[in-house]
Amino acid sequence: MKVLAALAVAVVLAACGGGGSGSSAPAGSIQVTMTEFKFDPSTINATHGKVVFWLINSGTTQHDLAIRDSGGTRIAVSELLSAGDTKEFDVNDIAAGTYTIFCTQQGHESSGMKGTLTVT
């Protein structure tokens, strides 16, 4: 429910014509806000197949969102977002399972910039 509420806010904000690059949250996307040093939400649920994230860097430094499986293999990583950036991050064909999301920038994960992605 938290994700849906965040998504609704994103749609409203987009409708107001804010955000650069003429971009707006794609339908069905999962919005994740990045700051120092956390993802909000840090616990995400998704359905297997294609997953679309809508990343918002509300922090003051660069962040990205990477996904690794339970075996420690990195399966996807987003583009690097500068402070204030918003980007779509598509992950094609993710299988059901439990994954860790984390920021690849030096020291960020160990500072708490990580979370759990559960795909069913």
Ligand SMILES: [Cu+2]
């Ligand atoms: Cu980071």
